[in-house]
Amino acid sequence: MTTSAIAVSGLRKTFGDKTVLDGIDFEIPAGTVFSLLGPNGAGKTTTVNVLTTLIKADSGTVRVAGHDVATEAKAVRSAIGVTGQFAAVDELLTGRENLQLMVDLTRGSTKVDKRIVDSLLERFDLVESADKSAATYSGGMRRKLDLAMTLVGSPRIIFLDEPTTGLDPRSRRTMWTIIRELLADGVTIFLTTQYLDEADELADRIAVLNQGKLVAEGTPEELKRQIPGTHVRFRFATIDDLDVAAGILPESTRDDDALTLRVPSDGGTKSVRALLDRLDEHSLDAEEFSVHTPDLDDVFLALTGHDTAEVVAK
Numbered sequence: 001m002t003t004s005a006i007a008v009s010g011l012r013k014t015f016g017d018k019t020v021l022d023g024i025d026f027e028i029p030a031g032t033v034f035s036l037l038g039p040n041g042a043g044k045t046t047t048v049n050v051l052t053t054l055i056k057a058d059s060g061t062v063r064v065a066g067h068d069v070a071t072e073a074k075a076v077r078s079a080i081g082v083t084g085q086f087a088a089v090d091e092l093l094t095g096r097e098n099l100q101l102m103v104d105l106t107r108g109s110t111k112v113d114k115r116i117v118d119s120l121l122e123r124f125d126l127v128e129s130a131d132k133s134a135a136t137y138s139g140g141m142r143r144k145l146d147l148a149m150t151l152v153g154s155p156r157i158i159f160l161d162e163p164t165t166g167l168d169p170r171s172r173r174t175m176w177t178i179i180r181e182l183l184a185d186g187v188t189i190f191l192t193t194q195y196l197d198e199a200d201e202l203a204d205r206i207a208v209l210n211q212g213k214l215v216a217e218g219t220p221e222e223l224k225r226q227i228p229g230t231h232v233r234f235r236f237a238t239i240d241d242l243d244v245a246a247g248i249l250p251e252s253t254r255d256d257d258a259l260t261l262r263v264p265s266d267g268g269t270k271s272v273r274a275l276l277d278r279l280d281e282h283s284l285d286a287e288e289f290s291v292h293t294p295d296l297d298d299v300f301l302a303l304t305g306h307d308t309a310e311v312v313a314k
């Protein structure tokens, strides 16, 4: 049985007369990565804050790890880990001391648990700086330390609010590897990010938040198929075959040099099969065919209404 780690229904939140979340619904199966995308100010952090019990929703139900965030906040808090945009690192302490403090708080004991601290320092590539004060850390090192601190209590659900913002490519990769390892351990991850390639790389499902509503939800592939620009490309053996095919598929555009036809399509199995059937009716075989989808940047721009014309023109 698949259980939902997080279930959100009819979630609304207003600040004064500004409606930030206007009735949103989603479910996240346990052991998956869900990524919430949206332009600045869309309400991503507000969503994270409601789900992690930091602020109360105006209406709707939110269950995290089976508990209601409004009435069972304590149970929710003990099941989750949160790494925020503003790292919870204490700058006066060293990296090692920050981690140790978290161990002490989590375990309710002052006994030094050197092994978990050392293994986290190693895992996050922080051994060399472990005994330097966190004030000397770069933004990226601070983020890594912050996530390491989140992992001390082995939470089953982790909220990562823009975990790689400001990280150099190598640190981003380290983060991605760690996120994948967590996933392999069955942890559920709620990820907000401004990097669409990150969502593409890591997320099982993506939701796009715009003006208080979820304007799209699906796997990265499903989202890419929804927007203009998706097409099927056929390559033919001869110019004669290309001529015939262009007659059969008048909606296509042809490239005589490459012997290819580009046919607008949602790229789904049904549509591709229908195209192949139309060629088959004329006993025409393509040498090869491929489905081309726009990348997530295109999806994001199209769905959130920014620069749609530019996307369509591609």
Ligand SMILES: Nc1ncnc2c1ncn2[C@@H]1O[C@H](COP(=O)(O)OP(=O)(O)OP(=O)(O)O)[C@@H](O)[C@H]1O
Pocket: 015, 016, 020, 038, 039, 040, 041, 042, 043, 044, 045, 046, 047
């Ligand atoms: N405590 C608050 N009081 C009033 N308005 C708020 C409060 N918190 C957030 N907002 C407003 O709610 C909207 C959504 O903010 P939120 O931080 O959730 O967006 P976001 O999608 O996380 O944006 P970003 O990508 O810039 O972090 C913004 O217009 C913000 O100004």
